[in-house]
Amino acid sequence: xxxxxxxxxxxxxxxxxxxxxxxxxxxxxxxxxxxxxxxxxxxxxxxxxxxxxxxxxxxxxxxxxxxxxxxxxxxxxxxxxxxxxxxxxxxxxxxxxxxxxxxxxxxxxxxxxxxxxxxxxxxxxxxxxxxxxxxxxxxxxxxxxxxxxxxxxxxxxxxxxxxxxxxxxxxxxxxxxxxxxxxxxxxxxxxxxxxxxxxxxxxxxxxxxxxxxxxxxxxxxxxxxxxxxxxxxxxxxxxxxxxxxxxxxxxxxxxxxxxxxxxxxxxxxxxxxxxxxxxxxxxxxxxxxxxxxxxxxxxxxxxxxxxxxxxxxxxxxxxxxxxxxxxxxxxxxxxxxx
Amino acid sequence: xxxxxxxxxxxxxxxxxxxxxxxxxxxxxxxxxxxxxxxxxxxxxxxxxxxxxxxxxxxxxxxxxxxxxxxxxxxxxxxxxxxxxxxxxxxxxxxxxxxxxxxxxxxxxxxxxxxxxxxxxxxxxxxxxxxxxxxxxxxxxxxxxxxxxxxxxxxxxxxxxxxxxxxxxxxxxxxxxxxxxxxxxxxxxxxxxxxxxxxxxxxxxxxxxxxxxxxxxxxxxxxxxxxxxxxxxxxxxxxxxxxxxxxxxxxxxxxxxxxxxxxxxxxxxxxxxxxxxxxxxxxxxxxxxxxxxxxxxxxxxxxxxxxxxxxxxxxxxxxxxxxxxxxxxxxxxxxxxx
DNA sequence: TTGTACGCGTTATCAA
DNA sequence: TTGATAACGCGTACAA
Numbered sequence: 001x002x003x004x005x006x007x008x009x010x011x012x013x014x015x016x017x018x019x020x021x022x023x024x025x026x027x028x029x030x031x032x033x034x035x036x037x038x039x040x041x042x043x044x045x046x047x048x049x050x051x052x053x054x055x056x057x058x059x060x061x062x063x064x065x066x067x068x069x070x071x072x073x074x075x076x077x078x079x080x081x082x083x084x085x086x087x088x089x090x091x092x093x094x095x096x097x098x099x100x101x102x103x104x105x106x107x108x109x110x111x112x113x114x115x116x117x118x119x120x121x122x123x124x125x126x127x128x129x130x131x132x133x134x135x136x137x138x139x140x141x142x143x144x145x146x147x148x149x150x151x152x153x154x155x156x157x158x159x160x161x162x163x164x165x166x167x168x169x170x171x172x173x174x175x176x177x178x179x180x181x182x183x184x185x186x187x188x189x190x191x192x193x194x195x196x197x198x199x200x201x202x203x204x205x206x207x208x209x210x211x212x213x214x215x216x217x218x219x220x221x222x223x224x225x226x227x228x229x230x231x232x233x234x235x236x237x238x239x240x241x242x243x244x245x246x247x248x249x250x251x252x253x254x255x256x257x258x259x260x261x262x263x264x265x266x267x268x269x270x271x272x273x274x275x276x277x278x279x280x281x282x283x284x285x286x287x288x289x290x291x292x293x294x295x296x297x298x299x300x301x302x303x304x305x306x307x308x309x310x311x312x313x314x315x316x317x318x319x320x321x322x323x324x325x326x327x328x329x330x331x332x333x334x335x336x337x338x
Numbered sequence: 339x340x341x342x343x344x345x346x347x348x349x350x351x352x353x354x355x356x357x358x359x360x361x362x363x364x365x366x367x368x369x370x371x372x373x374x375x376x377x378x379x380x381x382x383x384x385x386x387x388x389x390x391x392x393x394x395x396x397x398x399x400x401x402x403x404x405x406x407x408x409x410x411x412x413x414x415x416x417x418x419x420x421x422x423x424x425x426x427x428x429x430x431x432x433x434x435x436x437x438x439x440x441x442x443x444x445x446x447x448x449x450x451x452x453x454x455x456x457x458x459x460x461x462x463x464x465x466x467x468x469x470x471x472x473x474x475x476x477x478x479x480x481x482x483x484x485x486x487x488x489x490x491x492x493x494x495x496x497x498x499x500x501x502x503x504x505x506x507x508x509x510x511x512x513x514x515x516x517x518x519x520x521x522x523x524x525x526x527x528x529x530x531x532x533x534x535x536x537x538x539x540x541x542x543x544x545x546x547x548x549x550x551x552x553x554x555x556x557x558x559x560x561x562x563x564x565x566x567x568x569x570x571x572x573x574x575x576x577x578x579x580x581x582x583x584x585x586x587x588x589x590x591x592x593x594x595x596x597x598x599x600x601x602x603x604x605x606x607x608x609x610x611x612x613x614x615x616x617x618x619x620x621x622x623x624x625x626x627x628x629x630x631x632x633x634x635x636x637x638x639x640x641x642x643x644x645x646x647x648x649x650x651x652x653x654x655x656x657x658x659x660x661x662x663x664x665x666x667x668x669x670x671x672x673x674x675x676x
Numbered sequence: 677t678t679g680t681a682c683g684c685g686t687t688a689t690c691a692a
Numbered sequence: 693t694t695g696a697t698a699a700c701g702c703g704t705a706c707a708a
Binding site: 339341342343354357361386387389390391392393394395 | 684685686687688
Binding site: 001003004005015016019020023048049051052053054055056057 | 700701702703704
């Protein structure tokens with residue numbers, strides 16, 4: 001790797017001049033020199049040393065993307081195409097803005113903070129933080145942060161979040177089920193916090209509006225730990241049979257449940273109707289194709305990255321909380337029972 | 339972020355001493371000093387500045403993972419769970435060895451090389467290189483490289499590859515189809531190079547062994563560009579009807595094809611049998627569940643990373659070419675016609 | 677218009 | 693046992 005110093009020596013100019021040409025500060029350099037230097041730079045295929053540059057500028061041009069996952073779910077997080085779409089959107093936007101993305105997958109906040117400091121990361125996108133995670137990071141890390149899909153506790157007041165119409169989406173999904181004549185509707189998720197909590201609220205609202213009683217028996221919790229999931233699915237499929245429809249908090253869960261049901265000989269949607277949330281490949285590839293709530297994960301990733309990059313340039317976002325639109329996509333897993 | 343210099347000042351010792359304590363070079367430091375420094379380090383939660391360290395050591399502790407993709411396929415590469423599993427395996431191994439993974443997704447070799455030089459990446463894992471890609475990178479980049487799923491041209495002699503029993507896997511898949519009584523067997527992939535070429539060879543060998551004629555009509559090529567894929571699938575499903583079985587080069591393709599066929603009213607496996615390759619979630623979630631060739635993508639990723647890290651420590655791998663084992667997994671998409 | 681000199685945080689060499 | 697000091701490559705204020 002050739003350095004600026006070496007180039008300067010070979011061309012018999014100063015390093016300043018070379019550096020100026022590289023950065024287009026050509027007001028103060030004679031045209032011939034510019035020519036000469038530029039030509040040489042191309043010839044030797046000069047590439048700056050990022051470490052030196054970062055050290056000098058005290059910035060890293062790195063944006064960290066933190067996916068906090070409970071240890072056991074590790075695989076599933078990456079296997080859900082929704083997450084992949086989001087990552088794609090983020091990565092693309094970051095790259096096009098001249099930044100670089102670093103991906104942190106960890107369940108250890110302290111480890112994440114340490115990593116982020118070491119690399120002197122310029123900004124952070126935090127995905128799916130629960131409880132006091134966000135709080136803990138903001139205490140230690142004092143550069144721009146954009147949250148995604150995070151509903152932090154009351155302690156964190158001033159934060160930016162790019163989220164979704166979770167409550168509204170769930171409400172519309174369940175209202176559609178009710179419109180189709182369903183009244184015994186279960187709710188399936190793998191936890192009761194954050195995003196799923198909001199979706200649960202929407203589910204409850206739709207029920208209430210239709211005057212449908214809710215009981216705790218309606219809440220099906222999937223255990224997603226490796227080694228646990230199959231048993232859990234079988235059990236849930238069993239329980240599901242006493243409902244006429246199940247609203248699932250993700251397409252992946254919806255498809256898993258449908259398989260479990262079908263394997264027990266239950267016909268979908270004839271015997272049970274299924275509603276998903278996300279609208280990704282799993283649901284689209286399944287037959288019957290999944291009726292679900294659509295979100296544009298890639299665009300949402302892009303938006304989060306754009307906001308963060310704006311922040312890095314000192315631009316305050318227009319609104320600190322974004323709830324991106326969702327809409328119902330009707331396919332073949334919900335039966336009209338009236 | 340506190341620096342060594344600052345620590346040294348506050349404790350009234352030299353930076354050298356602090357650095358020595360940090361690196362456990364305690365032979366030359368008095369016990370009290372060690373105590374004092376270590377305690378202080380913990381108190382202030384010292385984190386080294388990677389840029390400075392890298393600059394001083396001329397290394398980066400970064401391993402680059404390069405996924406070369408044709409521009410149009412961008413989405414699919416990340417959407418294939420097989421790729422995700424592999425990435426997980428690589429990332430985990432790299433992290434545990436104290437390194438860091440940088441992910442490059444690009445179709446522009448020059449851009450990749452430039453990036454890799456800038457960041458002074460210590461080693462490279464190259465996935466799915468075609469033609470002279472590998473050649474071009476090895477010419478410019480002179481640190482350890484491990485290839486994955488690469489069958490480079492004749493020009494590249496000395497390289498390390500962690501691959502798969504592609505030929506054998508395809509051979510066994512097709513032989514199984516033949517054993518089940520199929521004789522009109524199509525081959526589906528999206529290109530004719532690298533891995534798919536090897537699988538095609540295996541397919542041909544199985545046909546030949548059974549004395550089955552091959553014609554170019556057997557070779558179905560899926561156009562995977564965005565906007566093209568649906569039309570291509572419909573056309574291929576149409577063609578597929580004149581065969582009794584289709585061997586697909588990936589589970590994803592297999593599921594896409596099955597959907598296209600089912601949407602045209604074709605029953606699987608009653609009217610057409612389908613065989614996949616990879617064994618990932620898409621195939622497992624589909625009903626009927628996909629009969630396919632299993633590979634352990636995560637373990638393969640791990641292995642590649644391990645070999646590379648060994649290389650960085652000067653350890654030559656036992657064998658430069660690894661072909662990991664595959665095996666047939668019989669599920670429900672292949673019908674016995676005898 | 678061009679060049680000198682210093683700082684960024686760390687490590688390594690060598691002298692005290 | 694400890695401490696100055698140079699070096700890594702780059703950017704920049706300031707001097708020439």
